[in-house]
Amino acid sequence: MRLKIQYNVIVGMLALLGSIASAQDSQTVKPRVVTTIKPLAIIAKSALGDSAVVEYLQSNNQSAHDLSLPVSALKKLDRADLVLWIGEDFEARVAKTLNRIPASRRITVLDLPLLASHTETVHHDHLGADPHVWLNPHNANVIAKAIQNKLGRPSSNIITDRQIADAAAQLLPFAKQHYLTHHDAFGHFVSAFNLSPGMSIRDASGGQQGAKTQYLLRKTASKNNARCIFVEPQYADKDASVLAQQLQLPLKPLDPQGFDQPLTAVGYPAFLNGLVVQFKACFD
Numbered sequence: 001m002r003l004k005i006q007y008n009v010i011v012g013m014l015a016l017l018g019s020i021a022s023a024q025d026s027q028t029v030k031p032r033v034v035t036t037i038k039p040l041a042i043i044a045k046s047a048l049g050d051s052a053v054v055e056y057l058q059s060n061n062q063s064a065h066d067l068s069l070p071v072s073a074l075k076k077l078d079r080a081d082l083v084l085w086i087g088e089d090f091e092a093r094v095a096k097t098l099n100r101i102p103a104s105r106r107i108t109v110l111d112l113p114l115l116a117s118h119t120e121t122v123h124h125d126h127l128g129a130d131p132h133v134w135l136n137p138h139n140a141n142v143i144a145k146a147i148q149n150k151l152g153r154p155s156s157n158i159i160t161d162r163q164i165a166d167a168a169a170q171l172l173p174f175a176k177q178h179y180l181t182h183h184d185a186f187g188h189f190v191s192a193f194n195l196s197p198g199m200s201i202r203d204a205s206g207g208q209q210g211a212k213t214q215y216l217l218r219k220t221a222s223k224n225n226a227r228c229i230f231v232e233p234q235y236a237d238k239d240a241s242v243l244a245q246q247l248q249l250p251l252k253p254l255d256p257q258g259f260d261q262p263l264t265a266v267g268y269p270a271f272l273n274g275l276v277v278q279f280k281a282c283f284d
Contacts, residue, residue: 031151034080036091036098037064038257039134040109040143042267044084046158047144049265052151055080060259063234067091077101082150084143086110090131107146109133114142116188135256135275136188137164140268158268167276168193174283178224180217180249182231182240185256189275198230201240214243221247228282230254254278 032053035041041056048054057073058064064086069077077083077097087110088095098106109115110129116136133139137159144158171193184200199217228250231237234257244251255278258271 031081032079033082033084033147033151034076035083036067036085036094038259038261039271040084040086041263042258042261042271043134043140043143043158044147045263046140046265046268047147047156048151048153051153054263058257061234064091064257067094069094069097081105082107082147084109084147086131086133107143107150109143109146112142112146115139116191130187132185132188132256134188135186136192137167137268137272138192139188140272144268159272163269163272164192167272170276171195171279174280177283178221178226179282180221180226180229180243181254182229182235182237185232186230186254189256189279195279199226201229201243202235218243218246221249228252230278230282232256233259250282252278252282254282 030051030053031048032055033041033044033048035044035054035056037058038056041054044052045054055076057069057076058067074097082105083098083101084107085091085094085098087108088099090110091098110131110133115133116138134143140159141157145155147153148155175193175195178196179198181198181200183202186198189195190197199220201214201217226247226249229240229244229247229252231240231251231253233253233255237251240251243249254275256275258267258274261267261271261274264270
């Protein structure tokens, strides 16, 4: 009889310990956040830190405009607790699939309120709105808070006013300098820091422009004493190289996607600082 009682006590204790362990495991399961492009992953990781698993679908040599969804990407989307994308005019190739994801599991960045607006030099289809919104640090904070709110986390900024002011102070001496960009992607960065807008070799979607536009570009660049041509790792730079030779200008990297930036809790301030350093290098 005593052995039976002891056996029942041991079984009960093991069951209790098992239920406690199970509850602890359920509490430590991290939500999985999947973004279409690397910059949104940088923002998501900065917003959530180690409390979530953050992945992105874009490959390192792929423009956001050319994003596609292989089977591996579809599997990531299927198991995600939250999916972030810019919007259907920016990522048109994947819009049909992403629009099927329930709104409870999806954030469409261009639909967020309070985003600072900017109109591209060469208009996107999205009513002329520049979709590269992550290049404005104030927008990055808006996106971060939307992620935190969606997952029930406390709302906080991922970059401080002091850090933004420090970036602005570094850029101030170059505010009136002229330059060319390979792709019309930097309007939000230029607007946030009151910089002179660059002239773009390609249009907002990365497409090549016509001969007349190219002629006017060369003429204006010479007249304004442009200092360099910024190129991006996501695009082949043959056309930029030809123009650089014609104008005798150096090619300088300026990466709006942040492909060399690790995903960390302080990733976005580091990403912005990287952009500042790259921009300043044009005028050294």
